[in-house]
Amino acid sequence: MTQPTLGRRGLLAGTAAVALASPALAQSGFPDRPVRLVVGFVPGGATDISARAIAPKMSEVLGQPVVVENRPGAGSNLASEIVARSPADGHTILLATLGALVISPMIMRLPVDPAKDLVPISTGVNLFNIMVTPAERPWRSPADVIAAAKARPGELSWGHSGIGSAPQLAGLLFSQMAGLDTIGVAYRGGGLVVTDLVSGRLDFGFPTAPSVLPQVQAGQVRALAVPTARRSRLLPDVPTVAESGLPGYDVPSWYGLVAPAGTPDAALNRLNQAAVTALNDPGVIETLARAGLEALPSTRAEMAQALVAEREKWGPVIRNSGIRIEG
Numbered sequence: 001m002t003q004p005t006l007g008r009r010g011l012l013a014g015t016a017a018v019a020l021a022s023p024a025l026a027q028s029g030f031p032d033r034p035v036r037l038v039v040g041f042v043p044g045g046a047t048d049i050s051a052r053a054i055a056p057k058m059s060e061v062l063g064q065p066v067v068v069e070n071r072p073g074a075g076s077n078l079a080s081e082i083v084a085r086s087p088a089d090g091h092t093i094l095l096a097t098l099g100a101l102v103i104s105p106m107i108m109r110l111p112v113d114p115a116k117d118l119v120p121i122s123t124g125v126n127l128f129n130i131m132v133t134p135a136e137r138p139w140r141s142p143a144d145v146i147a148a149a150k151a152r153p154g155e156l157s158w159g160h161s162g163i164g165s166a167p168q169l170a171g172l173l174f175s176q177m178a179g180l181d182t183i184g185v186a187y188r189g190g191g192l193v194v195t196d197l198v199s200g201r202l203d204f205g206f207p208t209a210p211s212v213l214p215q216v217q218a219g220q221v222r223a224l225a226v227p228t229a230r231r232s233r234l235l236p237d238v239p240t241v242a243e244s245g246l247p248g249y250d251v252p253s254w255y256g257l258v259a260p261a262g263t264p265d266a267a268l269n270r271l272n273q274a275a276v277t278a279l280n281d282p283g284v285i286e287t288l289a290r291a292g293l294e295a296l297p298s299t300r301a302e303m304a305q306a307l308v309a310e311r312e313k314w315g316p317v318i319r320n321s322g323i324r325i326e327g
Contacts, residue, residue, distance in 0.1 A: 040076025057278035084117035088260040090267030120303035121257035122275040126294040143245030153181040159193035166253035170206035209292035227251040
Protein backbone atom coordinates (compact mmCIF):
# COMPACT_ATOMS: atom_id res chain seq x y z
CA MET A 1 0.00 0.00 0.00
CA THR A 2 1.21 3.51 -0.77
CA GLN A 3 1.54 5.65 2.32
CA PRO A 4 -1.48 7.97 2.63
CA THR A 5 0.03 11.39 1.94
CA LEU A 6 -1.57 14.49 0.51
CA GLY A 7 -0.29 15.58 -2.86
CA ARG A 8 0.42 19.31 -3.29
CA ARG A 9 -2.71 19.91 -5.33
CA GLY A 10 -4.88 17.92 -2.92
CA LEU A 11 -3.39 19.68 0.09
CA LEU A 12 -4.00 23.14 -1.37
CA ALA A 13 -7.54 22.24 -2.33
CA GLY A 14 -8.27 20.72 1.07
CA THR A 15 -6.78 23.67 2.91
CA ALA A 16 -8.79 26.12 0.81
CA ALA A 17 -12.00 24.19 1.40
CA VAL A 18 -11.50 24.14 5.15
CA ALA A 19 -10.52 27.82 5.15
CA LEU A 20 -13.77 28.73 3.41
CA ALA A 21 -15.70 26.71 5.97
CA SER A 22 -13.84 28.12 8.99
CA PRO A 23 -16.32 30.92 9.83
CA ALA A 24 -19.18 28.43 9.96
CA LEU A 25 -17.10 26.05 12.02
CA ALA A 26 -16.16 28.80 14.43
CA GLN A 27 -19.81 29.79 14.82
CA SER A 28 -20.64 26.19 15.76
CA GLY A 29 -18.78 26.79 19.02
CA PHE A 30 -16.26 23.98 18.62
CA PRO A 31 -14.08 23.70 20.52
CA ASP A 32 -15.45 25.50 23.56
CA ARG A 33 -12.89 24.06 26.01
CA PRO A 34 -9.47 22.34 25.93
CA VAL A 35 -9.05 19.31 23.68
CA ARG A 36 -7.52 16.19 25.22
CA LEU A 37 -5.00 14.48 22.94
CA VAL A 38 -4.61 11.01 24.44
CA VAL A 39 -1.45 8.94 23.88
CA GLY A 40 -1.32 5.26 24.82
CA PHE A 41 2.32 5.25 25.89
CA VAL A 42 4.54 6.79 28.57
CA PRO A 43 6.24 10.16 27.95
CA GLY A 44 9.40 10.20 25.87
CA GLY A 45 8.49 7.64 23.20
CA ALA A 46 7.87 8.33 19.53
CA THR A 47 4.08 8.61 19.92
CA ASP A 48 4.44 11.05 22.80
CA ILE A 49 7.06 13.09 20.92
CA SER A 50 4.71 13.27 17.93
CA ALA A 51 1.74 14.41 20.00
CA ARG A 52 3.74 17.10 21.79
CA ALA A 53 5.16 18.32 18.47
CA ILE A 54 1.74 18.93 16.88
CA ALA A 55 -0.27 20.02 19.94
CA PRO A 56 0.91 23.67 20.14
CA LYS A 57 0.18 24.40 16.47
CA MET A 58 -3.20 22.64 16.69
CA SER A 59 -3.95 24.83 19.71
CA GLU A 60 -3.26 27.95 17.62
CA VAL A 61 -5.68 26.85 14.91
CA LEU A 62 -8.42 25.71 17.29
CA GLY A 63 -8.16 28.65 19.68
CA GLN A 64 -8.18 26.28 22.64
CA PRO A 65 -5.37 24.36 24.38
CA VAL A 66 -4.63 20.87 23.07
CA VAL A 67 -3.46 18.98 26.14
CA VAL A 68 -1.45 15.78 25.72
CA GLU A 69 -2.56 13.09 28.18
CA ASN A 70 -0.49 9.90 28.56
CA ARG A 71 -2.64 6.84 29.31
CA PRO A 72 -0.36 3.81 28.86
CA GLY A 73 -1.53 0.25 29.34
CA ALA A 74 -2.43 -2.94 27.47
CA GLY A 75 -0.21 -2.11 24.51
CA SER A 76 -1.98 1.26 24.07
CA ASN A 77 -5.38 -0.44 23.89
CA LEU A 78 -6.40 1.21 27.16
CA ALA A 79 -6.09 4.61 25.51
CA SER A 80 -8.22 3.42 22.59
CA GLU A 81 -10.94 2.34 25.02
CA ILE A 82 -10.81 5.62 26.95
CA VAL A 83 -11.26 7.71 23.81
CA ALA A 84 -13.88 5.43 22.22
CA ARG A 85 -16.00 5.75 25.37
CA SER A 86 -15.56 9.51 25.73
CA PRO A 87 -18.34 11.92 24.67
CA ALA A 88 -18.45 12.16 20.88
CA ASP A 89 -18.04 15.92 20.75
CA GLY A 90 -14.46 16.26 19.45
CA HIS A 91 -12.93 17.34 22.75
CA THR A 92 -11.18 13.97 23.30
CA ILE A 93 -9.05 12.54 20.50
CA LEU A 94 -6.36 9.87 20.21
CA LEU A 95 -3.03 9.66 18.45
CA ALA A 96 -3.08 5.93 17.71
CA THR A 97 -0.57 3.53 16.23
CA LEU A 98 -1.38 1.40 13.21
CA GLY A 99 -0.98 -1.58 15.53
CA ALA A 100 -3.73 -0.35 17.85
CA LEU A 101 -6.10 0.50 15.00
CA VAL A 102 -5.51 -2.53 12.76
CA ILE A 103 -3.39 -5.31 14.27
CA SER A 104 -4.60 -5.56 17.89
CA PRO A 105 -8.21 -6.39 16.92
CA MET A 106 -6.88 -9.26 14.79
CA ILE A 107 -4.82 -10.91 17.52
CA MET A 108 -6.74 -10.28 20.75
CA ARG A 109 -10.16 -9.65 22.20
CA LEU A 110 -10.72 -5.94 22.86
CA PRO A 111 -13.44 -4.09 24.79
CA VAL A 112 -13.91 -1.73 21.83
CA ASP A 113 -13.67 -2.18 18.07
CA PRO A 114 -11.46 0.53 16.54
CA ALA A 115 -13.07 0.03 13.13
CA LYS A 116 -16.53 0.85 14.53
CA ASP A 117 -15.90 2.89 17.66
CA LEU A 118 -13.28 5.35 16.36
CA VAL A 119 -13.37 7.58 13.28
CA PRO A 120 -10.46 9.07 11.30
CA ILE A 121 -9.29 12.68 11.56
CA SER A 122 -5.94 12.58 9.73
CA THR A 123 -2.90 10.39 9.43
CA GLY A 124 -0.23 12.00 11.54
CA VAL A 125 3.31 10.69 11.57
CA ASN A 126 5.30 8.11 9.66
CA LEU A 127 7.51 6.10 12.00
CA PHE A 128 9.55 4.22 9.45
CA ASN A 129 11.57 1.11 10.14
CA ILE A 130 14.96 0.20 8.69
CA MET A 131 16.09 -3.25 7.60
CA VAL A 132 19.55 -3.63 9.13
CA THR A 133 22.17 -6.32 9.56
CA PRO A 134 25.28 -6.45 11.77
CA ALA A 135 28.22 -4.63 10.24
CA GLU A 136 30.24 -7.86 10.31
CA ARG A 137 27.81 -9.66 7.99
CA PRO A 138 28.73 -9.57 4.28
CA TRP A 139 25.23 -8.73 3.04
CA ARG A 140 24.63 -5.49 1.17
CA SER A 141 20.98 -5.85 0.14
CA PRO A 142 17.77 -7.71 1.00
CA ALA A 143 18.50 -9.98 -1.96
CA ASP A 144 21.73 -11.04 -0.24
CA VAL A 145 19.82 -11.88 2.95
CA ILE A 146 17.26 -13.87 0.96
CA ALA A 147 20.03 -15.86 -0.75
CA ALA A 148 21.74 -16.57 2.58
CA ALA A 149 18.47 -17.65 4.23
CA LYS A 150 17.65 -20.01 1.39
CA ALA A 151 21.14 -21.52 1.57
CA ARG A 152 20.74 -22.04 5.36
CA PRO A 153 17.03 -22.78 6.02
CA GLY A 154 15.98 -22.49 9.65
CA GLU A 155 19.20 -20.77 10.73
CA LEU A 156 19.00 -17.01 10.14
CA SER A 157 17.41 -15.12 13.03
CA TRP A 158 15.75 -11.73 13.27
CA GLY A 159 14.44 -9.83 16.26
CA HIS A 160 11.35 -7.77 16.96
CA SER A 161 9.94 -5.70 19.81
CA GLY A 162 6.71 -7.58 20.49
CA ILE A 163 3.72 -9.42 19.09
CA GLY A 164 1.91 -7.36 16.48
CA SER A 165 4.63 -4.71 16.35
CA ALA A 166 5.72 -3.22 13.02
CA PRO A 167 9.17 -4.89 13.25
CA GLN A 168 7.50 -8.28 13.70
CA LEU A 169 5.07 -7.71 10.84
CA ALA A 170 7.96 -6.60 8.63
CA GLY A 171 9.93 -9.76 9.42
CA LEU A 172 6.93 -12.04 8.94
CA LEU A 173 5.99 -10.52 5.60
CA PHE A 174 9.62 -10.56 4.43
CA SER A 175 9.94 -14.28 5.20
CA GLN A 176 6.52 -15.14 3.76
CA MET A 177 6.96 -13.25 0.50
CA ALA A 178 10.49 -14.58 -0.04
CA GLY A 179 9.55 -18.13 0.97
CA LEU A 180 12.09 -18.27 3.78
CA ASP A 181 12.43 -20.44 6.88
CA THR A 182 13.79 -17.99 9.47
CA ILE A 183 13.69 -17.62 13.25
CA GLY A 184 11.79 -14.66 14.70
CA VAL A 185 12.89 -13.74 18.24
CA ALA A 186 10.67 -11.61 20.49
CA TYR A 187 12.26 -9.00 22.77
CA ARG A 188 10.78 -6.75 25.44
CA GLY A 189 11.83 -3.60 23.60
CA GLY A 190 13.40 -2.26 20.44
CA GLY A 191 16.57 -1.21 22.23
CA LEU A 192 17.33 -4.82 23.13
CA VAL A 193 16.91 -5.86 19.50
CA VAL A 194 19.41 -3.21 18.41
CA THR A 195 21.89 -4.36 21.07
CA ASP A 196 21.82 -7.91 19.72
CA LEU A 197 22.11 -6.68 16.15
CA VAL A 198 25.21 -4.69 17.05
CA SER A 199 26.74 -7.70 18.81
CA GLY A 200 25.92 -10.03 15.93
CA ARG A 201 23.59 -12.32 17.89
CA LEU A 202 20.86 -11.58 15.35
CA ASP A 203 21.29 -11.76 11.59
CA PHE A 204 18.89 -8.99 10.61
CA GLY A 205 15.91 -7.02 11.80
CA PHE A 206 13.54 -4.12 11.11
CA PRO A 207 13.94 -1.79 14.13
CA THR A 208 12.37 1.65 14.19
CA ALA A 209 14.44 4.54 12.86
CA PRO A 210 14.63 6.37 16.22
CA SER A 211 16.02 3.25 17.92
CA VAL A 212 18.65 2.35 15.31
CA LEU A 213 19.68 5.49 13.42
CA PRO A 214 22.57 6.27 15.82
CA GLN A 215 24.01 2.78 15.27
CA VAL A 216 23.59 3.11 11.50
CA GLN A 217 25.40 6.45 11.55
CA ALA A 218 28.17 4.99 13.75
CA GLY A 219 28.69 2.07 11.38
CA GLN A 220 27.73 -0.53 14.00
CA VAL A 221 24.95 -1.92 11.82
CA ARG A 222 24.38 -1.67 8.08
CA ALA A 223 21.16 -0.20 6.66
CA LEU A 224 20.05 -2.42 3.80
CA ALA A 225 16.65 -0.97 2.95
CA VAL A 226 13.48 0.65 4.24
CA PRO A 227 10.34 -1.53 4.26
CA THR A 228 7.99 1.06 2.78
CA ALA A 229 6.79 1.57 -0.79
CA ARG A 230 8.81 4.79 -1.16
CA ARG A 231 12.25 5.80 0.05
CA SER A 232 12.30 7.84 3.22
CA ARG A 233 13.00 11.56 2.96
CA LEU A 234 15.25 11.12 5.99
CA LEU A 235 17.35 8.39 4.31
CA PRO A 236 17.05 9.13 0.60
CA ASP A 237 20.07 7.01 -0.38
CA VAL A 238 18.73 3.84 1.27
CA PRO A 239 16.61 1.83 -1.20
CA THR A 240 13.29 0.16 -0.47
CA VAL A 241 13.04 -3.59 0.07
CA ALA A 242 10.80 -3.72 -3.01
CA GLU A 243 13.38 -2.17 -5.32
CA SER A 244 16.27 -4.19 -3.94
CA GLY A 245 15.10 -7.77 -3.87
CA LEU A 246 11.39 -8.26 -3.07
CA PRO A 247 8.95 -6.49 -5.42
CA GLY A 248 5.61 -5.53 -3.87
CA TYR A 249 6.91 -5.49 -0.30
CA ASP A 250 5.50 -2.63 1.78
CA VAL A 251 5.19 -2.32 5.56
CA PRO A 252 4.17 1.21 6.52
CA SER A 253 4.14 2.15 10.19
CA TRP A 254 2.23 5.32 10.89
CA TYR A 255 0.25 7.04 13.60
CA GLY A 256 -3.14 8.62 13.03
CA LEU A 257 -5.54 10.90 14.84
CA VAL A 258 -8.98 9.49 15.61
CA ALA A 259 -12.07 10.55 17.54
CA PRO A 260 -15.04 8.71 19.08
CA ALA A 261 -17.58 7.43 16.57
CA GLY A 262 -20.50 9.83 16.27
CA THR A 263 -18.38 12.98 16.51
CA PRO A 264 -20.07 15.68 14.34
CA ASP A 265 -18.57 16.33 10.91
CA ALA A 266 -18.07 20.01 11.74
CA ALA A 267 -15.83 19.08 14.67
CA LEU A 268 -13.96 16.43 12.65
CA ASN A 269 -13.34 18.92 9.83
CA ARG A 270 -12.04 21.51 12.27
CA LEU A 271 -9.74 18.95 13.88
CA ASN A 272 -8.49 17.86 10.46
CA GLN A 273 -7.77 21.48 9.56
CA ALA A 274 -5.76 21.90 12.77
CA ALA A 275 -3.87 18.63 12.26
CA VAL A 276 -2.99 19.30 8.62
CA THR A 277 -1.86 22.84 9.45
CA ALA A 278 0.36 21.53 12.26
CA LEU A 279 1.83 18.72 10.17
CA ASN A 280 2.74 21.13 7.36
CA ASP A 281 4.41 23.61 9.71
CA PRO A 282 8.20 23.76 9.08
CA GLY A 283 8.96 23.88 12.80
CA VAL A 284 6.86 20.79 13.48
CA ILE A 285 8.43 18.96 10.54
CA GLU A 286 11.91 19.78 11.85
CA THR A 287 11.05 18.65 15.39
CA LEU A 288 9.72 15.34 14.09
CA ALA A 289 12.70 14.81 11.77
CA ARG A 290 15.14 15.17 14.67
CA ALA A 291 13.42 12.15 16.23
CA GLY A 292 13.50 10.12 13.01
CA LEU A 293 9.84 10.83 12.26
CA GLU A 294 8.07 12.18 9.18
CA ALA A 295 4.94 14.34 9.10
CA LEU A 296 2.13 12.54 7.27
CA PRO A 297 -1.01 14.70 6.89
CA SER A 298 -4.09 13.51 5.02
CA THR A 299 -7.77 14.12 4.51
CA ARG A 300 -10.28 12.19 6.60
CA ALA A 301 -11.23 10.09 3.57
CA GLU A 302 -7.61 9.25 2.77
CA MET A 303 -7.03 7.97 6.28
CA ALA A 304 -10.22 5.90 6.14
CA GLN A 305 -9.10 4.35 2.84
CA ALA A 306 -5.65 3.66 4.27
CA LEU A 307 -7.12 1.81 7.24
CA VAL A 308 -9.30 -0.36 5.00
CA ALA A 309 -6.28 -1.24 2.86
CA GLU A 310 -4.17 -2.12 5.91
CA ARG A 311 -6.87 -4.40 7.33
CA GLU A 312 -7.20 -6.20 4.00
CA LYS A 313 -3.44 -6.58 3.73
CA TRP A 314 -2.62 -7.80 7.23
CA GLY A 315 -5.58 -10.14 7.77
CA PRO A 316 -4.08 -12.99 5.72
CA VAL A 317 -0.58 -12.42 7.14
CA ILE A 318 -1.84 -12.62 10.72
CA ARG A 319 -3.95 -15.70 9.99
CA ASN A 320 -1.03 -17.48 8.30
CA SER A 321 1.33 -16.63 11.15
CA GLY A 322 -0.97 -18.02 13.85
CA ILE A 323 -0.37 -15.00 16.09
CA ARG A 324 -2.97 -14.79 18.84
CA ILE A 325 -3.08 -13.37 22.35
CA GLU A 326 -5.74 -15.02 24.49
CA GLY A 327 -7.56 -13.14 27.17
